Amino acid sequence: MALDRRIIFVLIFAATALPLLFPVNLPITPSPRVRAAFETVDKQPPGTYVLMSLDYEPDIKAELQPMSIAVLRHCFRKGLKPVVLTLYPAAPGLVERALAIASAAEGKKRNEDFVFLGYKSGSQSVILGLGESIRTMFPTDFWGTPLNKIPMMKGKNSYADFPLVINLSGSAIADYYIRIAATRYQRPMVLGATAVMATDYYPYLSSGQILGLIGGMKGAAEYEKLMDITGDARRGMDAQSLIHVTIAILVLLGNFALFASGGLRPMGSGGSREGTGR
Amino acid sequence: MRNGPLLVTFAVGASLVAIFFIPHHKVQEAQSVLLDWANVVYAFALILGSLSLWASHQRKVFARAEGWIYSLVTLLALAFVTVAGTVQGVEEGTLVNKYYNMVNSPLASTMFALLAFFIASAAFRAFRARNAEATLLLGTAIVMMIGRVSVGEYLWHGFPPVTEWLLDVPNLAAKRAIALGIGLGAISTALKIILGIDRSYLGRS
Amino acid sequence: MSEALNTSWFDPGRVNLLVGLAVFVVFLVINISRARGGSEMFIRPLAGLKAVDEAIGRATEMGRPVLYLPGLGDMSEVGTLASIAILSRVARRTAEMGCDLDVPGYDPVASTIMDGAARQAYIEAGRGDAYRPGTVHYISAQQFAYVAAVTGIMLRDRPAANIYMGSFYAESLFLAETGNQTGAIQIAGCDQVTQLPFFVCACDYTLLGEELFAAGAFLGREPVQLATIAAQDWAKALAAAMVVVSLLASVLGHPELGQLLKTR
Numbered sequence: 185m186a187l188d189r190r191i192i193f194v195l196i197f198a199a200t201a202l203p204l205l206f207p208v209n210l211p212i213t214p215s216p217r218v219r220a221a222f223e224t225v226d227k228q229p230p231g232t233y234v235l236m237s238l239d240y241e242p243d244i245k246a247e248l249q250p251m252s253i254a255v256l257r258h259c260f261r262k263g264l265k266p267v268v269l270t271l272y273p274a275a276p277g278l279v280e281r282a283l284a285i286a287s288a289a290e291g292k293k294r295n296e297d298f299v300f301l302g303y304k305s306g307s308q309s310v311i312l313g314l315g316e317s318i319r320t321m322f323p324t325d326f327w328g329t330p331l332n333k334i335p336m337m338k339g340k341n342s343y344a345d346f347p348l349v350i351n352l353s354g355s356a357i358a359d360y361y362i363r364i365a366a367t368r369y370q371r372p373m374v375l376g377a378t379a380v381m382a383t384d385y386y387p388y389l390s391s392g393q394i395l396g397l398i399g400g401m402k403g404a405a406e407y408e409k410l411m412d413i414t415g416d417a418r419r420g421m422d423a424q425s426l427i428h429v430t431i432a433i434l435v436l437l438g439n440f441a442l443f444a445s446g447g448l449r450p451m452g453s454g455g456s457r458e459g460t461g462r
Numbered sequence: 463m464r465n466g467p468l469l470v471t472f473a474v475g476a477s478l479v480a481i482f483f484i485p486h487h488k489v490q491e492a493q494s495v496l497l498d499w500a501n502v503v504y505a506f507a508l509i510l511g512s513l514s515l516w517a518s519h520q521r522k523v524f525a526r527a528e529g530w531i532y533s534l535v536t537l538l539a540l541a542f543v544t545v546a547g548t549v550q551g552v553e554e555g556t557l558v559n560k561y562y563n564m565v566n567s568p569l570a571s572t573m574f575a576l577l578a579f580f581i582a583s584a585a586f587r588a589f590r591a592r593n594a595e596a597t598l599l600l601g602t603a604i605v606m607m608i609g610r611v612s613v614g615e616y617l618w619h620g621f622p623p624v625t626e627w628l629l630d631v632p633n634l635a636a637k638r639a640i641a642l643g644i645g646l647g648a649i650s651t652a653l654k655i656i657l658g659i660d661r662s663y664l665g666r667s
Numbered sequence: 668m669s670e671a672l673n674t675s676w677f678d679p680g681r682v683n684l685l686v687g688l689a690v691f692v693v694f695l696v697i698n699i700s701r702a703r704g705g706s707e708m709f710i711r712p713l714a715g716l717k718a719v720d721e722a723i724g725r726a727t728e729m730g731r732p733v734l735y736l737p738g739l740g741d742m743s744e745v746g747t748l749a750s751i752a753i754l755s756r757v758a759r760r761t762a763e764m765g766c767d768l769d770v771p772g773y774d775p776v777a778s779t780i781m782d783g784a785a786r787q788a789y790i791e792a793g794r795g796d797a798y799r800p801g802t803v804h805y806i807s808a809q810q811f812a813y814v815a816a817v818t819g820i821m822l823r824d825r826p827a828a829n830i831y832m833g834s835f836y837a838e839s840l841f842l843a844e845t846g847n848q849t850g851a852i853q854i855a856g857c858d859q860v861t862q863l864p865f866f867v868c869a870c871d872y873t874l875l876g877e878e879l880f881a882a883g884a885f886l887g888r889e890p891v892q893l894a895t896i897a898a899q900d901w902a903k904a905l906a907a908a909m910v911v912v913s914l915l916a917s918v919l920g921h922p923e924l925g926q927l928l929k930t931r
Contacts, residue, residue, distance in 0.1 A: 244837075431586070434585070438587075647881065650877075650898065662751050
């Protein structure tokens with residue numbers, strides 16, 4: 185069954201747009217992994233310092249920005265003190281926005297309830313450097329205020345001062361944090377990743393190197409559900425649901441048409457193309 | 463002289479392997495220095511790359527080759543970002559920063575969003591039950607697509623545990639096996655480069 | 668925690684890794700000796716690599732270029748190094764067959780090195796004069812800017828064959844699906860496990876996992892290179908055996924062996 189690609193594209197467009205315009209609010213049940221992440225943050229006593237590395241760019245904002253906002257709001261609600269940084273050059277604008285939204289929603293103030301250190305290039309060397317001295321890596325915060333002049337940062341200078349590390353990342357930066365912060369410096373760690381990459385980190389969850397894993401927009405929606413807030417992730421899940429159903433229906437229709445037209449024939453051994461399933 | 467690059471590769475490669483096993487603070491500092499050097503080399507290579515980009519598009523513009531207008535746009539954008547970035551910097555409020563936030567970032571997000579359409583057309587074409595393996599792939603894909611979103615839970619409460627099992631057991635097993643192979647292949651390739659067995663990166667067989 | 672300055676010269680938590688590396692080097696030495704001694708190294712046929720010749724031949728007949736994409740890694744990534752080795756072989760074939768080659772580069776350093784490797788391959792094929800400056804050209808170090816440029820090349824130039832070898836990320840499906848639209852024969856090899864399903868769906872042939880790293884040796888058929896694949900296979904067999912043995916030991920109440928395989 186040959187179907188013009190453009191028809192498929194129109195159907196996908198409709199499946200994306202309609203639920204956003206007419207929300208259905210399908211149920212969401214938090215998975216054990218997201219629940220573990222939530223509980224790890226939830227059990228921290230008020231006043232606990234949390235090091236948060238938010239490493240994503242505009243292209244994966246749809247998955248990770250709602251996650252950041254939900255986790256930040258959780259930290260604020262519990263009275264935790266997030267110290268936030270980023271290792272992606274295009275991320276500061278997004279992180280600043282996430283902090284603005286979360287702090288406004290929970291009534292928190294910059295430099296009293298949270299600090300944003302900004303961006304630093306180097307990835308691995310920065311993550312290593314945070315174990316020695318945060319001030320060497322980030323002499324000032326994002327807005328240029330020296331860390332020594334920020335009361336919240338008094339006495340806080342390395343991983344030892346942070347009982348929890350949270351990394352929300354769309355790249356291999358998560359591997360560095362696991363290797364350095366969680367394994368070498370033995371920091372309890374919660375990880376958030378895109379849906380495609382999340383499955384790569386299941387082994388770390390089962391080995392206990394990370395204590396919770398939030399995967400993709402679904403994970404963010406589950407976290408929002410646990411927080412009892414409605415953010416972009418929960419709103420987006422309706423659209424994602426309909427898109428998946430649309431693709432499933434198209435695939436099944438394609439197969440029915442192929443079957444009905446007698447196009448399905450058993451392949452002999454050494455068939456034409458290996459390893460593609462086509 | 464011909465063996466100079468090979469010796470440098472061996473010396474640096476072997477040193478970095480050794481540094482992995484030596485936790486002495488001086489040795490770890492040396493690793494940081496090497497990482498910084500790599501960043502410096504990369505910065506200079508960016509200049510080289512930009513010059514190559516300029517040369518290739520300039521050729522097209524001068525020759526009025528097909529699509530030369532797009533090459534002209536590329537050259538103008540390259541010139542603008544270079545000049546504006548050098549004069550004003552790239553901090554918040556500068557022209558380059560505004561350009562990045564208002565043009566570059568939305569374009570990147572748009573391109574990424576196009577993937578949803580491509581996944582649909584690829585799935586429609588690829589998931590055909592032509593043989594046993596393809597049928598298994600098709601069935602698993604349908605279960606995963608429905609089970610991983612809210613509608614799956616709505617249709618049948620058993621979908622999420624089934625999809626979690628598929629991810630936790632067969633998917634993870636296959637991924638670990640492939641990752642093991644990739645890891646060993648990476649070690650083999652790295653050793654070939656360090657020991658000078660593979661010299662293709664020097665432009666030699 | 669600011670660690671007290673570490674003054675030890677060996678990390679005992681990594682001794683198992685050192686032993687593993689030493690064993691791998693021993694396997695390498697044994698197999699290279701075997702290769703130099705004239706032993707034949709059998710490599711099972713890989714459909715994707717056998718198809719490279721077919722793809723280049725098709726491109727030559729159609730008078731269309733071969734598009735080679737080396738991935739989005741930089742020179743610190745092993746996938747890029749493997750890609751350069753494969754590019755040398757592919758460039759040699761295109762030189763011998765008189766076919767155009769187009770290599771859009773993502774990383775400026777890698778692009779420079781690939782230019783040298785491709786040029787050298789043309790010289791070794793006796794077609795140094797046929798090497799066109801600009802065959803390897805740097806596009807952009809921004810993921811989707813690179814993708815936009817490459818998909819534009821695919822749709823305008825309509826290459827007859829697209830070869831993807833290296834480290835690809837979220838753009839893999841984008842590239843492969845666009846290539847599929849143009850009717851090109853597509854061969855892919857990627858070291859990112861998460862991207863393999865997309866290539867399998869959209870490409871004609873896909874090299875899975877370590878087949879990417881074996882590809883350069885397979886295409887060149889040099890005995891010493893093939894010997895390194897044999898060493899790799901021996902190491903894999905040993906790793907598989909250790910996994911099975913430690914699993915059995917765990918089941919029988921002796922998890923210590925599994926603990927030996929853990930590392931910091």
